[in-house]
Amino acid sequence: MKKLYILLFTILITSLSFGQVLVAEGFDYADGSLVPNGGWANESGTPGDFLVTSGQAVVQHGSPSEDVKLAFSSVSGDVYAGFDFSVDDLGAPYSGGTDFEYFAHLDFKARLDIVAPSGSGDFSVGISSATSTAEGIWGTDLLFNTTYRAIIKFDQVTGTAQLWISPSASTDTSISGSAPGAFNVSEFELRQSDSSENETVRVDNLMIGQTFDDVLVFAPSTDPTLTIPDAPASGGVLTTTPEAPNDATIDFTTTNFTVAVPSAGDGYIKWNVKDVGDNIIDSGDIFTTDGTETPVTGLVAGNTYTLFAELVNNSGVPITPAVQYTLTVIIPSYTVVTDIAGLRADVTTNGVGGYYEISGNVLVTHTDGFFNRHWVQDNNIAGILITEDGSESPISPYAVGDNVSGLKGGTEIVNGLLRFLPTIDSGVVTSSGSVTPQLVTISDFNTNYADYESELVELQNVTFDAADGVTTFSTGTNYNVSDVTPNTVVMRTDYFGADYIGTVIPSDNITSLVAIAGRFNTTGQIYARSLSDFTLNSKYVEIEDFEMYPNPTSVGYINISSGSNSKMDVSIYSILGRQIISENVNNKRLDISSLKSGVYILKAQQDNAITTKKLVIQ
Secondary structure (H helix, E strand, O other): OOOOOOOOOEEOOOOOOOOOEEEEEOOOOOEEEEEOOOOOEEEEEOOOOOOOOOOEEEEEOOOOEEEEEEOOOOOOOOEEEEEEEOOOOOOOOOOOOOEEEEEEOOOOEEEEEEOOOOOOOOOOEEEEEOOOOOEOOOOOOEOOOOOOOEEEEOOOOOOEEEEEEOOOOOOOOOEEOOOOOOOOOOOEEEEOOOOOOOOEEEEEEEEEOOOOHHHHHHOOOOOEEEOOOOOOOOEEEEOOOOOHHHHOOOOEEEOOEEEOOOOOOOOEEEEEEOOOOOOEEEHHHEEEOOOOOOOOOOOOOEEEEEEEEEEEEOOOOOOOOOOOOEEHHHEEEOEEEHHHHHHHHHHHOOOOOEEEEEEOOOOEEEOOOHHHHEEEEOOOEEEEEEEOOOOOOOOOOOOEEEEOOOEEEEEEEOEEEEEEEEEEEEOEEEEEEOOOOOEEHHHHHHHHHHHHOEEEEEOOEEOOOOOOOOOOOOOOEEEEEOOOOOEEEEOOOOOHHHHHHHOOOOOOEEEEEEEEEEOOEEEEEEEEEOOHHHHEEEEOOOOOEEEOOOOOEEEEEEEEOOOOOEEEEEEEOOOOOOEEEEEEEOOOEEEEOOOOEEEEEEEEEEEOOEEEEEEOOO
């Protein structure tokens, strides 16, 4: 059920002995995107840019961002993964430094890194049980353009990862990570990310099993397999969104079994969906695995269903041994609340993860292009962040001041912050109005930050601790804001497109600082939206009609002018605050040929007025 599924599953039918092969993947696909071949699915990043080339999965650190995953049946005891890998020639030995970028893992456990060599080789590898930095490093250097077989063991009881490189037996040399505790794994992932070297790693002949011998040598399976893209494992339970009945579909892929109309292949797929009373809600036969989606009808939100599918021969008789797939599907319903306060109250009572319809109006206080984020609050005043990050559906962009009703979505908590994830674009703008922040003190906010979460607030008579007349705002940075007591709160520059980024941090008393309230786990934070959120009580005014051009400049000078003919004192500072140039100018050109390329701060004073600008020299 493509619209119902949030994970990926591949069913491999094998005989149980002392071990069990869970995955046998040879990457024998046409060049192009690895997903959705063989049940591979997108984990994160840009879909389609994780490639398979010449029968190998290609991990390209750098610009490609897609991480991919392959699910397998959950088992008890140890899980083993074995695969061939090679690293393309970088032209020089891998340096890495402290840059440990893991490229393969099991559910973010048992992470395999490429690391710097310890001797005259080209690179080495490291293993970590659960962290991003290698806890154990292979003692022998490895060479570029050479294929090695990695064998990884993950102890699901202790959480310990163990690594062998090109072994012949489990008694050969190995290295291990820490033992952070029990964890069950059911997915194998390949990861692309930015690395100091941006190396390319080629992976092939993946085996996942329950014993060392299961994965030591690649052995392609000859048993039929039945795969439903983006589905959990057979026998599992999936909770969908309330919108699932509106567009539920199923599609299958198989290996070692040709699905076609009778007599044109090995057989076909029979399926049905039953309710808890064992009544068949929908059923059918599928004669193709070309990606065509089959609609599933009759589903109703608020109910639980069981999907059953199996491979049958051309006469409609189940094949032997049976290849079957079952899934329990729980479709929740919306809890209707009149406002955000009601939603938050229900989350407090029943926990996060429920789905809600907000029937009343909510007021948009800020929008941001990053995952189409919207901050909204109600009349009570309770607020919440709406984001498409992980949501089931995009939403129409709203404007600050819009009153929106009928929003539908689910809830989650990330870094302590409650977020609303749209399940459908259902909001209706009923009116538009003004946005008025609520006045709070730093002391009150720090004590009760959870009460102000995602609401628009105002602090009065505060200053920035980092203000020195030269330092500018940077993105993704925490700045302490203090009152006279002094109480302090963090203002984080979370909006990378804000117009104050790159401007000088105000040195004067700020009579009014308006911001969105938030938190990072157990620490309250605020996020100013734009320059208009800062109201300064400055004893200075800006220089009238001040102009500085060209900026950026590469010609060795800048022209400076204003609306006054008075003398102007101009100083240029490095970004570290060191004064480099100090000149008197009067509507004329300033020589900056002695400055190297970079970013500087220009401060001009004229007739008791001050203007500060960022100067970029190319």
